[in-house]
Amino acid sequence: MFDxxxxxxxxxxxxxxxxxxxxxxxxxxxxxxxxxxxxAPRRVGYVRGAVAAAAVLGILAGAYPxxxxxxxxxxxxRYRAALQALGGxxxxxxxxxxxxxxxxxxxxxxxxxxxxSFTLVAPAGLPGDVTGSRTELIGTGVYVNAxxxxxxxxxxxxxxxxxSGGRSFDLLADKYDPRNGLPxxxxxxxxxxxxxxxxxxxxxEHFAWRNGxxxxxxxxxxxxxxxxxxxxxxxxxxxxxxxxxxxAPQSGSQSKVYLVP
Amino acid sequence: MPLSLDEALIRNAANGGGGLERLLAQVWPEAYRISLAILxxxxxxxxxxQDACAALARSLPQLKTPAAxxxxxxxxxxxxxxxxxxxxxxxxxxxxxxxCKVSFERADALDLYDALxxxxxxxxxxxxxxxxAGLNSAEIAxxxxxxxxxxxxxxxxxxxxxxxxxxxxxxxxxxxxxIASNVR
Numbered sequence: 204m205f206d207x208x209x210x211x212x213x214x215x216x217x218x219x220x221x222x223x224x225x226x227x228x229x230x231x232x233x234x235x236x237x238x239x240x241x242x243a244p245r246r247v248g249y250v251r252g253a254v255a256a257a258a259v260l261g262i263l264a265g266a267y268p269x270x271x272x273x274x275x276x277x278x279x280x281r282y283r284a285a286l287q288a289l290g291g292x293x294x295x296x297x298x299x300x301x302x303x304x305x306x307x308x309x310x311x312x313x314x315x316x317x318x319x320s321f322t323l324v325a326p327a328g329l330p331g332d333v334t335g336s337r338t339e340l341i342g343t344g345v346y347v348n349a350x351x352x353x354x355x356x357x358x359x360x361x362x363x364x365x366x367s368g369g370r371s372f373d374l375l376a377d378k379y380d381p382r383n384g385l386p387x388x389x390x391x392x393x394x395x396x397x398x399x400x401x402x403x404x405x406x407x408e409h410f411a412w413r414n415g416x417x418x419x420x421x422x423x424x425x426x427x428x429x430x431x432x433x434x435x436x437x438x439x440x441x442x443x444x445x446x447x448x449x450x451a452p453q454s455g456s457q458s459k460v461y462l463v464p
Numbered sequence: 465m466p467l468s469l470d471e472a473l474i475r476n477a478a479n480g481g482g483g484l485e486r487l488l489a490q491v492w493p494e495a496y497r498i499s500l501a502i503l504x505x506x507x508x509x510x511x512x513x514q515d516a517c518a519a520l521a522r523s524l525p526q527l528k529t530p531a532a533x534x535x536x537x538x539x540x541x542x543x544x545x546x547x548x549x550x551x552x553x554x555x556x557x558x559x560x561x562x563x564c565k566v567s568f569e570r571a572d573a574l575d576l577y578d579a580l581x582x583x584x585x586x587x588x589x590x591x592x593x594x595x596x597a598g599l600n601s602a603e604i605a606x607x608x609x610x611x612x613x614x615x616x617x618x619x620x621x622x623x624x625x626x627x628x629x630x631x632x633x634x635x636x637x638x639x640x641x642x643i644a645s646n647v648r
Contacts, residue, residue, distance in 0.1 A: 210626065211595045217580070218596060221500055223493040227514060228485050234518035388609065 305342030328438020372426030388446035412441030539607035
């Protein structure tokens with residue numbers, strides 16, 4: 204019987220038979236210190252995994268304000284576990300003082316426009332069964348790897364929509380900054396650890412498009428499908444951004460996270 | 465998982481303690497063999513293995529848990545091989561067989577290597593990560609940016625193809641539930 208164990212054994216035997224050239228240590232060291240090719244973004248893309256967490260956090264914090272810090276820590280822990288499982292490195296936890304300063308504020312569209320440093324383009328082409336909406340101005344934090352320092356960054360805007368079946372979804376608008384590199388094609392959410400102790404990762408498709416100096420992003424899931432997100436993007440006449448295939452953030456100089464206390 | 469390294473060596477290399485060359489000496493054969501099994505071209509395999517080792521050396525200080533090293537290392541190796549395959553599709557000229565042939569002492573190992581080579585590249589990578597590196601389907605999905613269900617499907621197709629190529633008579637086609645239980 205050609206079972207799993209037999210396949211493993213056979214593949215192991217076949218590969219071990221392959222003759223290997225000598226370790227080209229000097230060539231590897233040269234490559235290690237060589238500058239990255241120009242097409243490869245040197246700076247890390249937005250850590251969008253935290254966006255989904257931020258959306259959940261916003262809802263939870265509204266219901267349980269006293270628990271908001273604990274919720275943040277729990278979600279951060281999951282997010283960090285996901286990154287670690289993917290081979291990436293999450294920034295250290297943001298200081299509580301910074302987290303507390305990142306107040307989410309329910310606003311009107313006009314207030315949101317005056318609270319950001321980019322030209323805010325409101326979502327359009329929403330699913331037909333949207334029953335309610337909430338617009339929030341949220342603070343963002345940036346961790347600069349080069350200096351190992353967290354600092355407060357500009358405001359972003361979340362549009363949260365409720366729809367039939369108790370579902371909801373979020374669209375996030377932020378200032379487009381090409382230095383942050385390409386957003387990732389997928390977002391990974393770490394669930395509780397499986398029986399082997401490793402976090403169970405759930406992959407979500409991620410979309411991002413530009414309108415002028417705004418970047419809007421959405422994550423497909425139970426609340427909104429990929430096709431529905433594409434309709435929003437088209438209705439807004441957005442320019443789709445090329446997305447990174449890589450799942451984990453590349454090593455770089457800056458990571459951006461969104462925290463909604 | 466064939467790559468089993470001393471945690472002290474990993475820590476030493478990560479801290480710039482001079483253990484990098486010793487660490488790479490152990491990683492290099494794995495990197496080269498897996499790259500060759502995926503790319504089927506010695507030159508490309510050497511490039512991919514060098515790129516993977518360079519990326520590993522660069523990122524090593526960021527690895528917080530030495531226990532995570534083997535899976536992380538295999539992800540790097542396979543991703544660099546796949547990246548090279550995407551940039552430069554592997555084509556074998558009619559007269560260029562020498563560059564992708566490997567000599568084996570055992571005929572069954574050669575059969576298996578050839579059967580592996582006949583698989584589409586994504587199936588090949590999934591098969592190697594699962595059966596050689598010991599990663600589960602979620603880890604392979606994370607490493608290759610494919611849905612876990614697609615990885616399980618690739619593995620099922622790869623197993624079928626291997627059985628067929630190797631003349632396995634006792635072929636049985638597995639249902640999804642069976643795949644899920646076999647490939648966590």
